[in-house]
Amino acid sequence: xxxxxxxxxxxxxxxxxxxxxxxxxxxxxxxxxxxxxxxxxxxxxxxxxxxxxxxxxxxxxxxxxxxxxxxxxxxxxxxxxxxxxxxxxxxxxxxxxxxxxxxxxxxxxxxxxxxxxxxxxxxxxxxxxxxxxxxxxxxxxxxxxxxxxxxxxxxxxxxxxxxxxxxxxxxxxxxxxxxxxxxxxxxxxxxxxxxxxxxxxxxxxxxxxxxxxxxxxxxxxxxxxxxxxxxxxxxxxxxxxxxxxxxxxxxxxxxxxxxxxxxxxxxxxxxxxxxxxxxxxxxxxxxxxxxxxxxxxxxxxxxxxxxxxxxxxxxxxxxxxxxxxxxxxxxxxxxx
Numbered sequence: 001x002x003x004x005x006x007x008x009x010x011x012x013x014x015x016x017x018x019x020x021x022x023x024x025x026x027x028x029x030x031x032x033x034x035x036x037x038x039x040x041x042x043x044x045x046x047x048x049x050x051x052x053x054x055x056x057x058x059x060x061x062x063x064x065x066x067x068x069x070x071x072x073x074x075x076x077x078x079x080x081x082x083x084x085x086x087x088x089x090x091x092x093x094x095x096x097x098x099x100x101x102x103x104x105x106x107x108x109x110x111x112x113x114x115x116x117x118x119x120x121x122x123x124x125x126x127x128x129x130x131x132x133x134x135x136x137x138x139x140x141x142x143x144x145x146x147x148x149x150x151x152x153x154x155x156x157x158x159x160x161x162x163x164x165x166x167x168x169x170x171x172x173x174x175x176x177x178x179x180x181x182x183x184x185x186x187x188x189x190x191x192x193x194x195x196x197x198x199x200x201x202x203x204x205x206x207x208x209x210x211x212x213x214x215x216x217x218x219x220x221x222x223x224x225x226x227x228x229x230x231x232x233x234x235x236x237x238x239x240x241x242x243x244x245x246x247x248x249x250x251x252x253x254x255x256x257x258x259x260x261x262x263x264x265x266x267x268x269x270x271x272x273x274x275x276x277x278x279x280x281x282x283x284x285x286x287x288x289x290x291x292x293x294x295x296x297x298x299x300x301x302x303x304x305x306x307x308x309x310x311x312x313x314x315x316x317x318x319x320x321x322x323x324x325x326x327x328x329x330x331x332x333x334x335x336x
Contacts, residue, residue: 002088002252003059005142040071055333056083057114062091062247066099073103077110084112084333086137090270091247093123104128114329116250117274135333138275139250140319141326146230147260147316161190161300163238163293166197166224166253174242174267175205181240181290182217185297192297194218197232234260237300237308239280241266242289250275258319261312263300265293279318 056076060069069085076083085103092100104111112133115121121134163185167173182194196218200206209220224232233239239257241264248269254276257264264280266272267289273282283292300308 002139002142003086006057006059006086036068057086058083059086060089060092060100062089066092066097066103070099070103070106073107073111077106082110082112082132083107084114084133084135086114087120087124088116088139088249089247090120090123090249093120093127094247096127100128104130107132114333116271119271119274120249135329136325137329138255138322138326139252140255140322141330143252143255143259143319143323144230145259145319145323146233146256147319160193161237161297162193162195162235163240163297164195164197164232164236165240165242166229166232167241167243169196169198169200169205169209170202171205172243172245174244176208177242177244177289178240179208179212179217181242181293182212183215184290184294186215186217188294190294190297191301195232195236196220197222197224199223229256230260233257233262236260236262238262238293238296239264240293241272243267243269245269248272255319255322258315261316263296263311263315265289265296275322277318279315 056072058069058072058076060066073083073085085107091097109131111131112135113121113124113130114135114137115124116138117136121130121136124130165174165178167175169175178196182196185192185194194217196209197220199222200209200220209218212218213220221232233256236257239254239262241251241254243251243266246269250271251266254264254266254272258276258279264276266276266280266282268282268284276282281292281296283289300311303311
């Protein structure tokens with residue numbers, strides 16, 4: 001998804017020659033066979049085609065997929081061209097990779113790097129040799145601006161607070177932490193509406209959500225896509241993201257929430273702390289996430305309508321800051 005969005009933006013700057021590397025929805029052995037075929041095709045296309053882009057941008061795959069990244073880079077280096085690695089995963093930052101070390105050595109000063117933010121650059125630089133140009137390109141560049149038509153003055157002025165969570169609903173993404181939060185909110189008798197959105201695949205997870213609904217803890221509204229996602233986020237006062245995913249980087253859903261002025265509380269993973277900034281609360285993994293969220297709910301309940309509008313404005317501004325940064329990065333790389 002991110003790589004397709006990046007390719008679309010690059011082409012908007014008049015840089016063509018996209019080479020599809022995805023395995024679509026194929027998994028396992030069949031997915032790897034498709035990616036291997038496309039990787040080999042890309043290698044020879046770069047080496048022998050007449051297409052001569054000024055800049056190559058290679059998306060870095062995590063895990064075993066870094067072998068594909070290495071093959072792509074070998075083709076670029078063989079043509080004695082400059083290139084950028086586009087980093088959108090923390091897999092090889094959370095755990096050192098010999099393949100990534102070799103990629104950085106092979107690319108040398110000709111190899112630039114595009115990171116999500118300064119925090120990602122700092123973490124990467126502690127483990128690998130960075131000699132080429134460096135840029136920051138936040139994922140805000142690829143997020144629809146749901147808040148473009150939202151009037152921040154229409155923020156919820158009632159005493160009822162609406163909190164929500166949207167994701168692929170799994171234990172790894174924090175589903176059960178959110179269910180615990182919903183239960184504690186009900187037990188505390190807080191005037192809060194708790195809403196859950198997103199697809200559920202596991203039958204065990206579906207049963208857990210169904211039990212929570214039967215108890216009156218929350219309402220599950222199913223998957224939301226396109227404009228429906230924007231409407232969902234715009235209805236929230238507080239977006240909760242209790243992710244347990246080890247390689248979380250810079251979640252798109254956080255930017256979607258910020259774009260409509262929803263305050264965000266998330267666990268500290270990847271680049272999330274810089275992403276949220278002053279537009280919410282980042283919870284250390286050693287802290288009680290549910291307790292922190294309830295404290296923030298109480299703060300919102302006691303806030304005046306003017307204060308709520310101000311908080312929404314801060315969240316929206318945080319999103320816009322990273323959109324502007326991404327536009328500068330695109331201009332600097334492709335028009336500089």
